[in-house]
Amino acid sequence: MSRHLRIGTRASPLAIWQAEHVRDALLRHHPGITVEIVSMTTRGDTWLEDAPPHTWGGKGLFVKEIEDALLQGQVDLAVHSMKDVPAQQPDGLEIAAIMAREDVRDAFVSKAYPHPDALPEGARVGSSSLRRRAQLLRHHPHLRVEDLRGNVATRLRKLDEGQYDAVILAAAGLKRLGLQDRITHLLDIDHSLPAVGQGAIGIETRSDDTVMRGRLVPLADADTQSCVLAERSMNQVLGGDCRLPVAAVAEWRGTRIHLRGLVATPDGRRILRAEAEGRDPAALGRTVAEALVAQGAAQIIQDIRCS
Ligand SMILES: NCc1[nH]cc(CCC(=O)O)c1CC(=O)O
Numbered sequence: 194m195s196r197h198l199r200i201g202t203r204a205s206p207l208a209i210w211q212a213e214h215v216r217d218a219l220l221r222h223h224p225g226i227t228v229e230i231v232s233m234t235t236r237g238d239t240w241l242e243d244a245p246p247h248t249w250g251g252k253g254l255f256v257k258e259i260e261d262a263l264l265q266g267q268v269d270l271a272v273h274s275m276k277d278v279p280a281q282q283p284d285g286l287e288i289a290a291i292m293a294r295e296d297v298r299d300a301f302v303s304k305a306y307p308h309p310d311a312l313p314e315g316a317r318v319g320s321s322s323l324r325r326r327a328q329l330l331r332h333h334p335h336l337r338v339e340d341l342r343g344n345v346a347t348r349l350r351k352l353d354e355g356q357y358d359a360v361i362l363a364a365a366g367l368k369r370l371g372l373q374d375r376i377t378h379l380l381d382i383d384h385s386l387p388a389v390g391q392g393a394i395g396i397e398t399r400s401d402d403t404v405m406r407g408r409l410v411p412l413a414d415a416d417t418q419s420c421v422l423a424e425r426s427m428n429q430v431l432g433g434d435c436r437l438p439v440a441a442v443a444e445w446r447g448t449r450i451h452l453r454g455l456v457a458t459p460d461g462r463r464i465l466r467a468e469a470e471g472r473d474p475a476a477l478g479r480t481v482a483e484a485l486v487a488q489g490a491a492q493i494i495q496d497i498r499c500s
Pocket of ligand 1: 361391
């Protein structure tokens with residue numbers, strides 16, 4: 194039983210923060226082990242072409258290389274933002290633990306404008322997410338939503354340089370990096386329904402590594418895990434991933450999980466919504482997905498895939 198664990202992660206400052214967070218929790222729960230962080234560059238990090246993310250092709254742009262390292266035994270764990278993790282893991286791998294969720298909301302960041310309502314006609318808002326674009330345009334059709342890529346610091350720098358009047362980022366990333374002061378306004382969940390898994394950190398291992406799975410048990414947060422499972426179950430039925438305008442957020446309400454889901458056209462003109470409550474996360478996800486499909490969600494997703 195190895196006492197030296199290697200964590201595979203992307204190299205961005207946020208990914209490193211998350212890997213260190215997992216390392217610190219492992220060291221707290223398992224005195225006597227040592228942990229090494231192995232950072233690697235993924236296709237999602239190096240993509241430079243001027244094509245919108247939903248056309249990049251292939252799911253899991255940010256996780257594939259790390260999963261390969263895990264399968265080949267070069268690392269023992271992989272730490273991901275659950276938002277970037279596809280619905281299905283490759284054979285032999287599984288998400289063994291999901292940690293307690295950070296703020297699930299999207300954050301509006303701007304120097305001149307306190308709120309999206311204050312943006313003038315034609316203002317440039319940076320976001321490469323079709324999900325954020327659609328929901329913003331729904332209420333503010335007069336805005337110009339423009340592509341914005343790079344890690345959190347890069348996106349803020351592009352805002353500061355004046356390339357945009359505002360940008361939208363996950364609150365979780367800003368808070369983890371100590372950049373919460375940059376948040377101008379936290380977007381209400383009903384105005385910007387978050388991405389599936391947003392704000393949650395997942396830890397992936399080899400399915401046959403029972404020792405590692407045992408060590409991860411104390412790091413898991415059962416409430417977050419069931420919420421993210423409900424969101425992912427909805428997404429799996431829809432065949433969605435983080436590049437599509439699909440959103441979902443689940444939360445516990447007493448003894449039941451409440452799940453809200455959304456599918457939109459990229460221009461925000463059509464927004465389908467469904468919600469339900471239940472105790473079984475997977476069944477709840479399917480229920481909400483089926484309610485969206487009944488409203489035409491499958492056709493919207495199909496149209497985007499083929500465009
Ligand atoms: N798509 C990249 C990505 N993956 C996870 C986060 C934020 C952290 C999180 O949601 O856990 C981000 C950046 C962003 O959307 O602002």
